[in-house]
Amino acid sequence: MATAVVMPKQGQSVESCLIVGWKKGVGDQVTAGEILAEVETDKALVEVESPISGAVLALFFEAGDDVPVLTNIAAIGQPGEDVSSLRPAGAKDQGFAAEPAPAAVETSSPPKTPEVAPAKALETAANAAVGISPRARNLAKQKGLDLAGMAGSGPAGRIIERDVQAALAQKPVMTPLAKSMAAQGGFQVPDHGSGVRGRIMADDLQTVAAQPEVPAPVVTPAVVDDDVRTIPVKGIRKVIATRMLNSLQTTAQLTLNASADATAILAYRKRLKESAETLGLRQVTINDLLLLAVSRTLPQFPDLNATFSDDVISQYKNVHLGLAVDTPRGLMVPVIRRANTLSLKEIAQEAKRLAAACLDSTISADEMNGGTFTVTNLGSFGIESFTPVLNAPQVAILGVGNINLKPVERDGEVQFIPHLGLSLTINHQVVDGAPAARFLQALAQGLAQIELLLAL
Numbered sequence: 001m002a003t004a005v006v007m008p009k010q011g012q013s014v015e016s017c018l019i020v021g022w023k024k025g026v027g028d029q030v031t032a033g034e035i036l037a038e039v040e041t042d043k044a045l046v047e048v049e050s051p052i053s054g055a056v057l058a059l060f061f062e063a064g065d066d067v068p069v070l071t072n073i074a075a076i077g078q079p080g081e082d083v084s085s086l087r088p089a090g091a092k093d094q095g096f097a098a099e100p101a102p103a104a105v106e107t108s109s110p111p112k113t114p115e116v117a118p119a120k121a122l123e124t125a126a127n128a129a130v131g132i133s134p135r136a137r138n139l140a141k142q143k144g145l146d147l148a149g150m151a152g153s154g155p156a157g158r159i160i161e162r163d164v165q166a167a168l169a170q171k172p173v174m175t176p177l178a179k180s181m182a183a184q185g186g187f188q189v190p191d192h193g194s195g196v197r198g199r200i201m202a203d204d205l206q207t208v209a210a211q212p213e214v215p216a217p218v219v220t221p222a223v224v225d226d227d228v229r230t231i232p233v234k235g236i237r238k239v240i241a242t243r244m245l246n247s248l249q250t251t252a253q254l255t256l257n258a259s260a261d262a263t264a265i266l267a268y269r270k271r272l273k274e275s276a277e278t279l280g281l282r283q284v285t286i287n288d289l290l291l292l293a294v295s296r297t298l299p300q301f302p303d304l305n306a307t308f309s310d311d312v313i314s315q316y317k318n319v320h321l322g323l324a325v326d327t328p329r330g331l332m333v334p335v336i337r338r339a340n341t342l343s344l345k346e347i348a349q350e351a352k353r354l355a356a357a358c359l360d361s362t363i364s365a366d367e368m369n370g371g372t373f374t375v376t377n378l379g380s381f382g383i384e385s386f387t388p389v390l391n392a393p394q395v396a397i398l399g400v401g402n403i404n405l406k407p408v409e410r411d412g413e414v415q416f417i418p419h420l421g422l423s424l425t426i427n428h429q430v431v432d433g434a435p436a437a438r439f440l441q442a443l444a445q446g447l448a449q450i451e452l453l454l455a456l
Contacts, residue, residue, distance in 0.1 A: 002077030003052050004086045009069040010041045010365040016068045017041055018162070018234070019061055027079075028056050036074060039067075040236065044368065045329070045361040052076050058083045060091035064154030064234060065133055066161045090135055131158035139164045153234040166242050170249070174200040236330040247392045251308075252428040255387045255399075256436055259419040260444035262403045265289045266418060268450050281345060287377050288348040290400060290420075293446045294375055295319045295339035295347065296453045301439040305372050307393040308430045322374030322391055323351055325358040332358040333391055335371040344454060375400065385421045395431050396439075399423035420447065 007017055017039040024036055030050040037048045057075040061067050072091075075083040132140075132147060136159050140147050145167060152159035174189070193200030233241055247253075265286060272281045298305045302315040321339040325332045334354035339347055357363040374391045379402035388399035401421025408417045422444065426436045446453045 002057055002075045002081040002083045002086060003054075004072040005036060005048065005051060005074040005076060007039065007067050007069050007071045007073050008046065008048060010044065010046055014041045014069060014365045016066050017046070018066050019063050019073070020045065021063045022059060024050075024056050026056050026059055030054065030056060030076065041365045041368075044363050044365050048073070050076055055079050057081060058087070060086075060088060062133075062154070062158070064158055064160055066135070090133075090138075133158065133160045135161040136164045139168075153232055153238050157232075162238060162242070166245075169242070169246055236332075240330050243392070244389055247390050251390055251392060253387075253390055253425050254428045254433065254436075255423055255425045256433070256440055257385050258422045258424075258440045258444055259406060260422060261448040262286075262418040262420040264448055264450045265420070266403070283352070284344060284348045286379075286403075286420075287375075287400070288344065288351060289450060290377070290447070291321060291323070291336070291339065291347050291351060291375060292344050293443060293450065293453055294373070294398060295321055295336075295342070296456050297439065297443045297446050298373055299340055300442060301435060303431050303435045304396040304426070304439050306395050306430070307372060308395050308427055309393040313395075313430050316372045318372075320370050320372045322371035322394070322397075323354060324374060324376035325355045327358050329361070332363065332368065333371065333374055334358060334363055334367050335369065337370075373397070379403065379421070383421075385423045388423060388425045390425055390427055392427075395427040396436070397425050398443075399425070 010017065018041075020038040020040050022037050024030055024034075030036060031053045032050060034050050035047045036050045036056075039046050039048055054076045055078060057077050057079070059074050061073050067073055072086050072088045075086045077083070131152065131154070133154065137147075139145075139161055145164060147159060147164075150159055150163060150167060151157060152163050154160040154163075174193070188206045189200060190204055190206065193204040231237075269284070269286055269289065272284045275281045298319045299317070305319055306313055306315040308314075318338045319340040321336040322333045323336060325334065334357065336342070336347060336350050336354065342350065354363065354367060357367070371391065371394060374388075374394060374397040376388050376397065377400040378386060379400050382402055384401045384404060386399050386401065388397045390397050399422070401423065403418050403420050405416040406419040407414050409415075410417075422440060424436055424440050426433075
């Protein structure tokens, strides 16, 4: 009896996974525990193993398909076994093809061409030309989204469900009356309306005047350059692109820039490097000291240690600190749980463990979720200040720049003091500028007196 290979569940918040690629094809032999496919959650890459030894009887989905967790994605067994009972809804069913029946020879009359309704024929031709997954087609049909001209992120430009979701997120929100008027035709829908949050009202619709027919322009083929490298935007890159765009489109982002006297943290870091090796403190970095300072300062400013979703602000007692990690596969943000309760050594160890897991693609989905505030550091690249983008639904993110000498007047003379660049982006929908400025001020004071924060 054939056995199903199930899309594994990766964490409580993961509802679906993207099939990155198949390691085996239909008809190949596999052994129990052998890698059958690679799938991807929002950020983590996971290998799917074969549950038994046998032949691959069917692959129910293609690379690039977004499949709900706990759904059958393949079938393993002995050649000839029936897999129909394992086939999920929307499956491609790339199983063994049946032998074609011998073609009958017709001598009395020419073969008849099956009649297809014009609308159905056009839809079939469009789908065949573009390539649309069943889930994407169904979602687009439910939401009334026109897929003509849409570029897909699946294999060979195939449109998958995530492409439709991204397109829906960019559609203007309309009132029921405006939507009804637009459906009747004769109106042009603007990109932005006069309602709350850009909602398009009936008064925003513009009457379209009849236009004379214009001959179609002559399209000149694009010049093909052999040196151009095309990279499909999919997987983690697709997730990052969608989330960054949604973050900027759905939040009112404001960035405040400041700097902190880095004399104390540089001196303390030097002492740590000179400490006994048995203490395990030599590997503590400036960034670790910054993470500790943030974790100790944030509880005093609950407005910033919060999330905003569905018109509800959730403020947290503990600091679940997101740490931006640069990897070859894209930006990842693992979370240091309850950072406000950890010592400097524990924060440093956890930050290094999470960063290594991101680089090795062994990070779990649960370790990527639940952050209440994020820190992203570009100081090692020589960046002095920048505008970090919110990691929604979080309401604040801290960008860290490099350390530069800054002229400061002390005791009647100008001295050049090392300062650390800080850039704080907030969601101005729910966080005002003054509380954000007070947080930056308190953080700068804490960094200037780092040993006092260590005593908390």
